[in-house]
Amino acid sequence: MKKIVLMASLAALPLGLAGCDKKTEAPKAEASADAMGDMAMPAEVKHGKGTGTVTAIDPAKGTVALDHGEIAELQWPAMKMGFAAKPEVLKDVKVGDKVQFEIDWDGKAGTVTAIGMEP
Ligand SMILES: [Cu+2]
Incomplete structure (x- = not known):
């Protein structure tokens, strides 16, 4: 009878430790969440308008060049470049179209928010 009780308490020990481990891990998780919060500091998004020619469209990837x-x-010179764009934004344009467009630029990547044939 004593043996059974002892085994039971030994069996309970690892569970108790596991519980402690979880408690000590909790602050770490919060710290990394804070770090991620810092990294996710919203970059300043600039809005620009321009005109150009569509050189490529990839609806599957959601990109337009x-x-x-x-x-x-944005103080940009003329250039060729690619942007992200939702399929619904691209539905009325095709390669070779002369277009006017609006973009959001976060400092690293641009997203076309509106695009249409030049009037
Ligand atoms: Cu550009």
């Missing part, structure tokens, strides 16, 4: 003119709001 534009040979665009200057974009004053």
Whole structure:
């Protein structure tokens, strides 16, 4: 009878330790969440408008490439570059179209938020 009780308490020990481990891990998890919060500091998103020619569209990847003119709001010269774009934004344009467009630029990547044929 004593043996059984002893075994039971030994069996309970690892469980108790596991519980302690979880408690000591909790602050670490919070610290990393804070670090991620710092990294996720919202970059300043700039909005720009431009005109250009569509050079490629990849609806599956949700990208569009534009040979665009200057974009004053972003102090960009004319260039060819790719942007992210939702399929519904791209539905009315095709490669070769002369377009006007609006983009959001977060400092690293741009997203076309509106695009359509140049009037
Ligand atoms: Cu550009």
